[in-house]
Amino acid sequence: MNKFIRVNMTTKEVVTGEAPEKYAGLAGRALTSNFVNDEVKPTCHPLGKNNKLIFAPGLLSGTSASQSGRLSVGAKSPLTGTIKESNTGGTFSQKMAKMGIKALVIEGMPEEDKFYVLKIDMNGVTIEDAPAEILGGCGNYEALKVLSAKYGAKVGIALAGPAGEYRLPTANISFKDPEGNIRSAGRGGLGAVLGSKKVKALVIDDTGAPGVTLAKPEEFRAAAKAFAKALTTHPVTGQALPAYGTDVLVNILNEAGGLPAKNFTAGRIGWNDKISGETMNATITERGGDGKVSHGCHAGCIIRCSQWYPDKDGKYVTSGFEYETVWALGADACIQDLDDIAYIDRAMDDVGVDAIDVSVAVATAMEGGLLPWGDGKATLEAIKQIAIPTPLGRIIGGGTAIVGKVCGLFRTPVVKDQAIPAYDPRAIKGIGLTYATTPMGADHTSGYCIATNILKVGGYVDPLKKEGQVELSRNLQIATAAVDSTGMCLFIAFAILDIPEGFNALVDMINARYGLSLTADDVTALGKSILKAERAFNAAAGFTNAHDRLPEFFEYEPCPPHNAVWDFTPEEIDEVFNF
Amino acid sequence: MNKFIRVNMTTKEVVTGEAPEKYAGLAGRALTSNFVNDEVKPTCHPLGKNNKLIFAPGLLSGTSASQSGRLSVGAKSPLTGTIKESNTGGTFSQKMAKMGIKALVIEGMPEEDKFYVLKIDMNGVTIEDAPAEILGGCGNYEALKVLSAKYGAKVGIALAGPAGEYRLPTANISFKDPEGNIRSAGRGGLGAVLGSKKVKALVIDDTGAPGVTLAKPEEFRAAAKAFAKALTTHPVTGQALPAYGTDVLVNILNEAGGLPAKNFTAGRIGWNDKISGETMNATITERGGDGKVSHGCHAGCIIRCSQWYPDKDGKYVTSGFEYETVWALGADACIQDLDDIAYIDRAMDDVGVDAIDVSVAVATAMEGGLLPWGDGKATLEAIKQIAIPTPLGRIIGGGTAIVGKVCGLFRTPVVKDQAIPAYDPRAIKGIGLTYATTPMGADHTSGYCIATNILKVGGYVDPLKKEGQVELSRNLQIATAAVDSTGMCLFIAFAILDIPEGFNALVDMINARYGLSLTADDVTALGKSILKAERAFNAAAGFTNAHDRLPEFFEYEPCPPHNAVWDFTPEEIDEVFNF
Missing domain, CATH: 1.10.569.10 (Aldehyde Ferredoxin Oxidoreductase Protein, subunit A, domain 2)
Structure with a gap:
């Protein structure tokens, strides 16, 4: 899985090569965030030719590991002006991985006012005119039908909906799910970036894909089994989420x-x-x-x-x-x-x-x-x-x-x-620190303190007290950045935080997939390095600690029934990223 | 002129006292910007109780000096998030000065959903209910009529129009002009700040005002005469502006x-x-x-x-x-x-x-x-x-x-x-540097390089070349900050840049008004100190050099007929504030 494809929408050139050496071992969010930090001009307009949109499956995508089919999409966000990794399900990630594609980058911007479809298959990428009937406000459900009829029911599809066409700040990128319905890389307006590049849709056909090669198939299967067991054993992933x-x-x-x-x-x-x-x-x-x-x-x-x-x-x-x-x-x-x-x-x-x-x-x-x-x-x-x-x-x-x-x-x-x-940050203080400090703008998934504050997963930190929240948010943000790089659904965190065998199995799967010998420390180091790259981009884009603040009203308006207010000082908040 | 009035809209308390010692010698923009930097929490929400709105006449307001009736209004801007000084004509400034009011501050925010009128006279400030007929979208022309009928034709009026009531980001503060029509403190949405404090209008009645005392009346009159002569002599202020x-x-x-x-x-x-x-x-x-x-x-x-x-x-x-x-x-x-x-x-x-x-x-x-x-x-x-x-x-x-x-x-x-x-920044590069770097957000008045780039006032710097523009924008921004503190209309700059006697007369008037012995160097020092206070506020509010940039399209799209592009590097732009 080392193909690195660049599609330039200004020139319509497609260049497929090996991934740069510096990205060895990086996938998912680790890859998208490092790439954006390396190549996107931090002060660029998010809807201009200098922004770049990158799609990357995770380290374990394309394998038989449970929950490994998530895709990371990265760019400078039109909503926040920060770096953005938006994460989605669907069928795209696994197809990319099986085709050996480590990343697909869309850069540049056409001068002509015309939308395109990028067709990705084992022969490469072709840039085709978008069918007229899916343009100008056509809903995503209908567009998926039209594209599936044209390109085949089995293709994967990523789509800029009407909001993306119009480049609205909340536009997501919609992905076809296994049943042909919709999953989304939702947050941060990346659909507007896709729309600005005049790409209405990406269609991926993995016919003839070689699939993923495992360095140590036996070890992988054993680890995958242990991993699945942890998921089915844990009450959140084994019972609550499946049922409700x-x-x-x-x-x-x-x-x-x-x-x-x-x-x-x-x-x-x-x-x-x-x-x-x-x-x-x-x-x-x-x-x-x-x-x-x-x-x-x-x-x-x-x-x-x-x-x-x-x-x-x-x-x-x-x-x-x-x-x-x-x-x-x-x-x-x-x-x-x-x-x-x-x-x-x-x-x-x-x-x-x-x-x-x-x-x-x-x-x-x-x-x-x-x-x-x-x-x-x-x-x-x-x-x-x-x-x-x-x-x-x-x-x-x-x-x-x-x-x-x-x-x-x-x-x-x-x-x-x-x-x-x-999740109210006054009554559940850990998540408030995540909202304030994550490089993504307010985002619960980037350090889901609800797990420990409310669900008592990974221990317990009293949601109404300040004690322990800085460390909790920091550690979860680091762990999440790493998990977001594996292609794994974030919900595996419930199981791996509570069940040591689950966490070990995750590391073992990565090692068996690539023939590595990573340890838990390597996972932490990866998470930290991702956050640091993201913060570096944001700093160069003009973000400072002054932006790592919750809206002021949380400080003044007590939240019933606990009547708690947001009471972290700026200095305390800034400790979250002191590592 | 040393009364400092604070109106707290949370408690409805009015406190009138002497201006703090540290503000001695400051008026107009020098006062509003230092005050905002001193007292407004930089990360506060501009529409919340922690923002403060300050009205201050200039150093020469209330005197007989030509052009001295401008008012500075300061706050954190809801439009830009930066510090803001918005400058207006009308009758307010002179009335405040004649009443001995150095500044009026509105702070806090009512909890009740109800609008008020602040009535300012020699007895102090009273907070009255706003007449119902000027609320809910009533136009400013009609509101001025209603308020003039109620409070007398001679009062000065400052008004939040419908946009200010609705706290829209472009809401200005409208001021009654000498004929009863409208002048505005236009830029930066300060009308929304007034509206957030539920102040529909300020009405000022200077009946019984003592007027301004001159330390050296003779010297003042001589200087004022020389100053007026410079204005009438210069082709821009003496001919072009009066005619067209x-x-x-x-x-x-x-x-x-x-x-x-x-x-x-x-x-x-x-x-x-x-x-x-x-x-x-x-x-x-x-x-x-x-x-x-x-x-x-x-x-x-x-x-x-x-x-x-x-x-x-x-x-x-x-x-x-x-x-x-x-x-x-x-x-x-x-x-x-x-x-x-x-x-x-x-x-x-x-x-x-x-x-x-x-x-x-x-x-x-x-x-x-x-x-x-x-x-x-x-x-x-x-x-x-x-x-x-x-x-x-x-x-x-x-x-x-x-x-x-x-x-x-x-x-x-x-x-x-x-x-x-x-003014297009590609074809007139000096003004582009002002747009990029002024603490106010894009604002031609804060360093009007058009004077020297186009009108050949204060020398000539070729508008299409980069040479000399950094110094030009810097010097004009410094001079403008000082002029904005005098209560003088900025258009005096044309005359004082070209006619040394005009500039000297301005300094002489200030000295004669207050019994001082300022020199040209003091004026420059004042300008620099204002800009530094403004930059300090902005930095604490989260602004960095990355915000001192023009929109990217100016770099790529040549502007006919010269087909010039914006070609200053970030490092060159950052030199403007290197002083």
Whole structure:
């Protein structure tokens, strides 16, 4: 897996070569972040020719290891102005890995106003005109149909939706999942970067791919087995997530008083039963949605957390129906009808926007008077307008920071212009440090302190106290950067934090795959080096510690029921990255 | 003039005391910028209780010196996130000075959702409920009428228009001018800060004011006479500006190839005759607008550059009808009808937005497909929608940076999120350095290199060459910071740069006013110290040299007719503030 492909959209040249020596041993986020830091001008405009978009499977992608099918996409973010790694399921990563492609880079920018499709197969990359019928606001579900019909049902697809075509700051990159539906590299507006390069879609056909070679097949199989065992044994990955999906967190966070409600004015709601994972599961089961309850976002997933939500007639509405979306619309925007939320989730996938930033934008817009509180129908209409786009569609598709600006709000829940997700930083202080300091802008996945603060995974740190949070956020950010480089789904963290054999099996798999002899220390060193590269890029782009701060209102407004405030000093926050 | 008044809108307390010792000798921008740097938390949200808004007349305000009636308003800017000094005419500055008020500070923020009027007179400041009829989108012209009827025709008024009430990023603070029309502290969204503090208006009544005491009246009168002579002698302040207003620059910049056209795609237009100062003057003269052609923005102005533009029936439409507005709408947005532009200018004054940021936003929105190119009627409708505000009104009132984001544009002419005004930095390189490096965000007034690059005032530096520009921008920024502290209109710079007696007279007036013995070196030192305080604030707020850059497209797109590009290196740009 050492092919390094560069597609220059200015010249339409494609260059396929060996990966540069300096990237030996790097994959996934380690590769995308180092590449962006090496090659992207930090002060460039994210939508200009100097930005570069890189797709990279992880170290274990393409193997039979459970959960190894995640893809990293990197660039300078149009939403935050920082470096960005956005991580997705789907079928792309494994196909790239099996074809021996370590990375695909899209650089430059066409002068002509015309969209293209990049067709990737064992013969290389061809740049074709995008079919007219998928342009100009065509929804992603329809576009996937058109592209699958044209290129074959088995191809992998990455897509700039309407929002990406229009280069809106919340545009995601949508990926075809194993069933032909949608997964997303959601955060940071990388779909706008794809759109700026006039690439409507990437289509990948792995016919004839040699597949991945294992240096030590026996050792790999043994480790993979031990790894899978850890996943199935752990209560979070073995029971809670498979049964209820991530939406299992509604009741847990509500109980903890850390479920942000009505644009972060409280940490608990009374209507949690209407939107909880238990209710979602019961609804899906009762409606008998196409015979499915849940599925995996990529082949080889054994957690299968992605819920398959049907309408009242049992017909598919949406999947990848995550806790963060249900929280943002259901609790933060007070939309109390799970069907309404499901249709909005589908609409967001269809127009191709980050479900977190846009859903938080909806709640923020409600505070700003742009939408009525709790109105699911009005929200659905607003989301659909992104495909046109109307001025309202542009505002909502601009994301939470833009909504805050045009509504003149003091209470705008963003860090580095990216929306704060589903865990209140006042009541769960560890995650607040992650929001503040991660190079990505507010992002729970980059150091998921909920694990230890709430789920008691990897030990326990009292969520309401400051003690131990700096170390927790720091250690989880380091570990996460490493995990994001393996191609592994981040949820493996629950199992490897609690089960030493699981962690060892992960390292053993990497060693067996490549014939290495890495240790736990090497994994930590990798994580640190990734974070340092990301911070270096951000510093050169103009970010300082002054940007590593939560919105001020968290300092002044106590969050019921605990009435906690955000009370870390700047100096304490800055300790997170003191390593 | 040493009263220092603090109005706390959280507690409704008013404290009037002597100005702190450290502010001795500081006024205008020197005072507002030092105060903001001293007291405003750099990382605070501009619309929160930790921001403070300060109004300060200049060193010479309240005296009989020509051009001394300008007011400085300072705060952290909601538009740029930087420190901001916004400078205005009107009657406020002289009244404050005559009442002995060195500064008025508004701090805190009410919890209740209710607007107030601050009534300032010789008895102090009272906080009154704002009249209901001037709230909820009432235009500034009507609000001025209501307030003048209530408080008397002679009071000075500062006003948050509809945009300020809604806290839009381009909201200005509108001031009553001597005729009861509107002047604005335009740039940087300080009207949104006023609106966030729930102050709809400030009303100042100087009945019984003691007036300004001169330490050396004879010397003052002699100096003031010499100063006035310099102004009337210089061709710019004595002839061009009085005759044609600032719009005289249309033909001059067009000839120079530095008049940005169609969202900065060229530096020259073919329809300059339709919008030039000569045409404006002929139109006004022909229509016989209320018997006026031009007037001063404050009492004591002898330049009288503000044009008094009437409709076809000779009825007043707008005044303060500046080159930058005519340029942005007429050349940059290609609206070729001067009447259309005049009505849009009036509408911007009426809703209370910065005419530069919003007019450039209009041109940018045309590139982004939100408005049709050159359509004055559609633009007028969009501006009026700011008073409602509709989603389109919010976008346009959000300013150029927001328009660029929601339209996914690469070509967004802003620095630090503030719109670049009417002089192309590729063809006039000195002004480009000012845009890039001033602590204010793109602002021509903070170091007006056009003077020397184009008008050959203060010498000549070839606009198309890099040589000499760093020193020019640096020196003008230093001098401007000092002038902005005197209460003097910046246009005096033309005369004092060319006529040594004019400069000496300015220093002599300050010395005679206060009984000092300042020299030219002291003026330079003052200018430098102001800029350093402003940079210190910005650095603590998270700004670095990486923010001192022009939009990337200026580096790649040659600007006809000279086909010049922006070619300063980062290192060269950073030399401007190396002092």
